[in-house]
Amino acid sequence: MADDANLNDILALGRKARSAQTIIARAASLQKNDALKSMARHIRHRSGEILAANDLDLRQADDRRLPNSLIDRLRLDAGRIDAIAASLDDISALPDPVGQVIAEWQRPNGLSISRVRVPIGVIGVIFESRPNVTADAGALAMKAGNAAILRGGSDSFNSSRAIADAMQRGLEEVGLPREVVSPIPTADRSAVGMMLEGLGGVIDLIVPRGGKALVERVQREARVPVFSHLEGICHVYVHGDAEMAKAAAICLNSKMRRPGVCGAAETILIDRSLLPSAGGIIRTLIEAGCEVRGDRDIVRLDTRVVPAKEDDWSTEYLDAIISVRAVDGAADAADHIRRYGSQHTDSIVTENLEAAEDFMREVDSAIVLHNASTQFADGGEFGFGAEIGIATGRLHARGPVGLEQLTTFKYKVRGTGQIRP
Amino acid sequence: MADDANLNDILALGRKARSAQTIIARAASLQKNDALKSMARHIRHRSGEILAANDLDLRQADDRRLPNSLIDRLRLDAGRIDAIAASLDDISALPDPVGQVIAEWQRPNGLSISRVRVPIGVIGVIFESRPNVTADAGALAMKAGNAAILRGGSDSFNSSRAIADAMQRGLEEVGLPREVVSPIPTADRSAVGMMLEGLGGVIDLIVPRGGKALVERVQREARVPVFSHLEGICHVYVHGDAEMAKAAAICLNSKMRRPGVCGAAETILIDRSLLPSAGGIIRTLIEAGCEVRGDRDIVRLDTRVVPAKEDDWSTEYLDAIISVRAVDGAADAADHIRRYGSQHTDSIVTENLEAAEDFMREVDSAIVLHNASTQFADGGEFGFGAEIGIATGRLHARGPVGLEQLTTFKYKVRGTGQIRP
Numbered sequence: 032m033a034d035d036a037n038l039n040d041i042l043a044l045g046r047k048a049r050s051a052q053t054i055i056a057r058a059a060s061l062q063k064n065d066a067l068k069s070m071a072r073h074i075r076h077r078s079g080e081i082l083a084a085n086d087l088d089l090r091q092a093d094d095r096r097l098p099n100s101l102i103d104r105l106r107l108d109a110g111r112i113d114a115i116a117a118s119l120d121d122i123s124a125l126p127d128p129v130g131q132v133i134a135e136w137q138r139p140n141g142l143s144i145s146r147v148r149v150p151i152g153v154i155g156v157i158f159e160s161r162p163n164v165t166a167d168a169g170a171l172a173m174k175a176g177n178a179a180i181l182r183g184g185s186d187s188f189n190s191s192r193a194i195a196d197a198m199q200r201g202l203e204e205v206g207l208p209r210e211v212v213s214p215i216p217t218a219d220r221s222a223v224g225m226m227l228e229g230l231g232g233v234i235d236l237i238v239p240r241g242g243k244a245l246v247e248r249v250q251r252e253a254r255v256p257v258f259s260h261l262e263g264i265c266h267v268y269v270h271g272d273a274e275m276a277k278a279a280a281i282c283l284n285s286k287m288r289r290p291g292v293c294g295a296a297e298t299i300l301i302d303r304s305l306l307p308s309a310g311g312i313i314r315t316l317i318e319a320g321c322e323v324r325g326d327r328d329i330v331r332l333d334t335r336v337v338p339a340k341e342d343d344w345s346t347e348y349l350d351a352i353i354s355v356r357a358v359d360g361a362a363d364a365a366d367h368i369r370r371y372g373s374q375h376t377d378s379i380v381t382e383n384l385e386a387a388e389d390f391m392r393e394v395d396s397a398i399v400l401h402n403a404s405t406q407f408a409d410g411g412e413f414g415f416g417a418e419i420g421i422a423t424g425r426l427h428a429r430g431p432v433g434l435e436q437l438t439t440f441k442y443k444v445r446g447t448g449q450i451r452p
Numbered sequence: 453m454a455d456d457a458n459l460n461d462i463l464a465l466g467r468k469a470r471s472a473q474t475i476i477a478r479a480a481s482l483q484k485n486d487a488l489k490s491m492a493r494h495i496r497h498r499s500g501e502i503l504a505a506n507d508l509d510l511r512q513a514d515d516r517r518l519p520n521s522l523i524d525r526l527r528l529d530a531g532r533i534d535a536i537a538a539s540l541d542d543i544s545a546l547p548d549p550v551g552q553v554i555a556e557w558q559r560p561n562g563l564s565i566s567r568v569r570v571p572i573g574v575i576g577v578i579f580e581s582r583p584n585v586t587a588d589a590g591a592l593a594m595k596a597g598n599a600a601i602l603r604g605g606s607d608s609f610n611s612s613r614a615i616a617d618a619m620q621r622g623l624e625e626v627g628l629p630r631e632v633v634s635p636i637p638t639a640d641r642s643a644v645g646m647m648l649e650g651l652g653g654v655i656d657l658i659v660p661r662g663g664k665a666l667v668e669r670v671q672r673e674a675r676v677p678v679f680s681h682l683e684g685i686c687h688v689y690v691h692g693d694a695e696m697a698k699a700a701a702i703c704l705n706s707k708m709r710r711p712g713v714c715g716a717a718e719t720i721l722i723d724r725s726l727l728p729s730a731g732g733i734i735r736t737l738i739e740a741g742c743e744v745r746g747d748r749d750i751v752r753l754d755t756r757v758v759p760a761k762e763d764d765w766s767t768e769y770l771d772a773i774i775s776v777r778a779v780d781g782a783a784d785a786a787d788h789i790r791r792y793g794s795q796h797t798d799s800i801v802t803e804n805l806e807a808a809e810d811f812m813r814e815v816d817s818a819i820v821l822h823n824a825s826t827q828f829a830d831g832g833e834f835g836f837g838a839e840i841g842i843a844t845g846r847l848h849a850r851g852p853v854g855l856e857q858l859t860t861f862k863y864k865v866r867g868t869g870q871i872r873p
Contacts, residue, residue: 057814136835138833138835142833144834149816152846235847256677274869277869280871281869281871284871284872387866393478395477395570395862396862397862398862398863399862399863400864400865400866400867401866402866402868402870403563403865403866403867404871406871407563407867407870409872412559412563413559413565413863414559425572425573425656426572426847426848426860427847429861429862439850440850441816441817441819441850441851442820442834442850442851443812443821443822444819444822444828445808445821445822445823446821446824448695448701448702448824449823449824449825449828450705450709450825450827451705451827451830451833
C-alpha cells in the first residue's frame, strides 16, 4: 500500500485492529509474554533491516535539512536497537494487569461485587521522530490487552515500519493476530485527522508522543479521550527550613540531569528568608553550565544571573536554562505554581514536615515531591516498569502512564438469585 | 439576573465557581458534612417556597402541554422534598473520599510513593425535568471537594432554583462559599453550549442527566470529558443450566420492578435447549402486564407473544415491553450482546459456575451479573450510598458514578534528598 493507501484502507486497518483486540483482550498472560519475547528476538535478528530502513530515514532527514536534535532522536544504532529489544523483554516480565481484582466487597443481600481490570480497547498512538515509540507503545498497549494503531511521523516512517514488522512477526509466531500492532502504512497526513475522529468508532483512546505543536493539535481536535501533557513547567520550591546543600543538589539534578525531559525543572522558587545563603544554589547551577534567569533579588546574588522577563515564568526551556524567583513563603510559592505551572511535577525542599505536607496538599499537580528531584517523574522510577508517557489531564490517568493506566475496569456481581425489592 | 443574564454573567459565574472550588477542595470533612446537614435543614424549612416555585413550573408545564410522564417527574410534594433532604443527610454520613490513600509503596532508593484521592474540580451538570438532581448532584460533587455548575431544564427552572437557593444558604451557614453549588440563573439555551465548551476553561467534567437526545448532544458537542450513558439495552441470558424458577424471577424483576430505569432489561436471551420449559418465563412476564416480543421460536411458546422485528433487538423500551430470543449457547448470546447491547448491564442465569465466569469475562459491559437482577445497576445497591448516574464510557468512571468516581488522584513522593542518577 505504502504512500498511496487511501482512506478506505485506513478504515479497514482500524476494523482489523478492533477485531484483533477482541483476541488479545482474552489472551493468557503466558501467550502475551511469549509474544513480547518473540518480538524482542525478531528485532535483534532483523537489526540489519531496521538499520537499513533507519538509514533511508536519515538520508531523507539530511535532504530535508532537519535540525540536529531531531536527527539525533531519529538515529538508531546497534546499541539503541538492543535497548528496544531489552525493553520488550522487560515488559514481558511485568505482572499482567488484565483480570486483577482492584476491590471486592459483599452486600448485605449476599451479592458479591468485584471491580476487575479489563483492557481499554484500541489505542491510537501518534508520535513524531523517535522510532522506539513503536516498540514501547505497541508492547505496553498489547500487554494490557489492547490493540495499538501507530502513526509515526513521516521522518521516522521507514524505521518505525521495520520495527513494527518485527513485532508483527513476533505476534504471529505465537499465534496472535499481527494487527494487534497496526502501523498506519502511509505518511499521508489525513490519517492523523481520521485517528483523532476515532477512525470510524474504532479508537478508544489517543496517546500523542511528540512536541507541543503535535500535542496541542491532538488536544484540540481529538473526539476521543487523550492521555497527554502539553508541557512540563516543573518547579522546585526551596522552603525557609530547607537544608541548603540538599536544596542545591536537588535543584541541580532537577534541571541538569537531562534538561530536555518533561520532568526537568524550569523554575526554582526560593524563600526570601534564604536569600543571604542562596548564592550557592545559583553558583552550582551556573558552574554546571546552566543559564540562570532571575528576578531582581536573584540577580543581586551573582553577576552572571540574567534578568528574567515575565515570559520566563511560563516557558518550558527544555534546555540548560532555568528561571529563579524569590517568594514570600509557602502560600506565595503555591500561588506562583498555580499561575504559571502545568500541573505536571513540583517539588518542595524543606526539613519542616508540616510545610512539606501542606505543599503536597495545596499544589494540584499530577506529581508532588518532598526532598526529591523532579526528574523522578517517570514510570520506571515509579516502579511501573515502563511508561507510554506522562499525563497531566485530570481523569483516569495522571502522572506516568504505565500498564495499569492502559486498562479500565468492570464490575462483576455474583449472586444466588437475588432480585431487587 | 433571571432570564436576561448575558454570556458574560455566565462566564463570571464560572470563574466564581472555580474560585469556590479551591476552597471546598481543602475543606475538612466535618465542615462539608455540616454544610450538607444544614442544606437538608434549609430544604425542609423552606419547603413552602420550594413547593410554590414548583407550582409555577407545573402551571407553565400545563400551558406548554407537556406529556404526563414529564409532569410527573417535575412534580414535588412534601414527601419528595423530605426525600431530597434525607438524601443530603445520607451523603453527609458517607466517608469523605478526599485524601484517601489508594496505594502506597516504597522504592529501592527510599522514595515513598502514595496515590491520593483529590477532587476533580468543577463539574458541570446538565439535566432536564427532575428538580431533585440539583440536590443529589450538587451534594455529591461538593462532598468530593468539587464545585457544581448546574443547568436544569427550563421546565424545572423555578423548582431547581429554589432548591439550589436552600443549598446555598446551607453552605453559607457553615462559612463555605455559596458558589460551590452554582445554578445557571437563566433558562437561556446558549448556556448549555457554553458549558459543553468548558465555560472558558473552568469545567473539568460534564455529567448529563436526562433523555437520549440530551445525552447524544452532550456526547457529540462536549469539549471536556463526559460521564454518561446513552441508553441501557440490558440483557438477561438464561443459560442451558439455569434453574427455571430463579430465571423467571430474575427476568420478571429485571424488567418489571421499574420498567423505565436504565438498568431495566430490554431483551431476554434463552438457550434453545430450554425452549420446551421456557413457557413459564414468558407467562410470568405477560401475566405481570409485560408485552413480550419474540422471535419465531418464542412466538410458538405462547399465543400472546408478538413477533419481534429486527429493530426490537436494539430498542430501549423503558416500558413494560421486552424482546425475547432463542440463542444457541453462550457464544451466540455473547455475540448478540456485543452486536445490540450498550455496554451497560448484562446478567447470566445459570447453575454452571464456569459458564457464569466465562460470560462475565466475555461480555464487555460496565456491569456483568450472575444470578441477579439487572435492576441492581445502581450506586445505592453497590453500597456507594448515592450516585450521580451510570457511565458506560470506558475511562475513569464505569457503572454507577458515586463519590469515589467524582475524585481523581495525585502522586505524593516523599524523599530525604534523593536525586536521580
